[in-house]
Amino acid sequence: MRRGTPYRIGEEVNKLSLSVLVGSAFIASVSVADVYTDPTGDIATGNPNLDITLVEVTDNGTDLTVSLTVDDLNADWGNYLLFLNLPGFDGSGDNDNPWGRNISGMAGTNYFYGSWLNDGGGVQKYEHIDDYWNFYGNSQTNFSIDWDSNTVTWTLANFVGFYSSTYDVHEIGFEVATTGGNWGDPAIDLLGGTGGNWGEGSTGAWNSYTFSTIPAPSVLALLCLGGLRQRRRL
Numbered sequence: 001m002r003r004g005t006p007y008r009i010g011e012e013v014n015k016l017s018l019s020v021l022v023g024s025a026f027i028a029s030v031s032v033a034d035v036y037t038d039p040t041g042d043i044a045t046g047n048p049n050l051d052i053t054l055v056e057v058t059d060n061g062t063d064l065t066v067s068l069t070v071d072d073l074n075a076d077w078g079n080y081l082l083f084l085n086l087p088g089f090d091g092s093g094d095n096d097n098p099w100g101r102n103i104s105g106m107a108g109t110n111y112f113y114g115s116w117l118n119d120g121g122g123v124q125k126y127e128h129i130d131d132y133w134n135f136y137g138n139s140q141t142n143f144s145i146d147w148d149s150n151t152v153t154w155t156l157a158n159f160v161g162f163y164s165s166t167y168d169v170h171e172i173g174f175e176v177a178t179t180g181g182n183w184g185d186p187a188i189d190l191l192g193g194t195g196g197n198w199g200e201g202s203t204g205a206w207n208s209y210t211f212s213t214i215p216a217p218s219v220l221a222l223l224c225l226g227g228l229r230q231r232r233r234l
């Protein structure tokens with residue numbers, strides 16, 4: 001699979017017969033995901049806790065969920081960044097993120113989420129409005145860490161619901177990055193772009209995610225019961 005190229009599971013769903021739905025109403029919530037792979041070892045520093053291997057993006061028609069998996073979450077440090085680019089909305093300039101990381105290529109960023117692992121982990125949400133970064137704490141944002149699967153996950157409450165219904169947005173750009181704890185650090189690894197070594201710069205590149213066209217999580221769950229999810233996932 002080419003780096004950064006999603007293979008979609010959701011498109012197959014439309015081909016299923018509605019008969020699959022019958023008798024499956026007990027499943028509460030399952031989502032389809034776009035899966036993006038990233039090479040292992042494509043970083044300059046040799047830190048497995050900063051080496052992205054897999055990114056999964058999904059939504060249930062309301063919330064947006066982005067999961068980032070690294071080679072080995074073996075250290076209680078590291079910062080993990082999520083950039084979102086809304087089409088039709090101005091955003092930041094180039095190399096202009098609120099944490100001062102040396103990452104170019106992200107002009108137009110509308111939302112920036114900076115997260116950390118230490119002391120139980122946390123997230124800071126920023127939105128770029130009228131030439132400024134506005135800080136929203138962890139509003140509408142959940143950040144979780146799964147040490148066993150080397151994965152961190154952001155869940156953005158009602159992001160898809162709000163932008164799809166209010167502004168007719170159905171596709172967004174996103175980029176994820178790993179970095180150190182200091183202002184001026186580069187991204188060590190990115191999904192779409194290329195990281196740098198400590199003291200250097202780095203360059204991101206937008207990846208595209210299209211919102212799910214299936215409105216109800218319950219319907220998603222029923223369709224997935226037909227076995228597509230198991231058959232097509234990594």
Ligand SMILES: [Ca+2]
Pocket residue numbers: 038039040041042043051052053189
């Ligand atoms: Ca990598």
Ligand SMILES: [Ca+2]
Pocket residue numbers: 085086087088089090091108109110
């Ligand atoms: Ca934008």
Ligand SMILES: [Ca+2]
Pocket residue numbers: 038039042052189190191192193
């Ligand atoms: Ca990479």
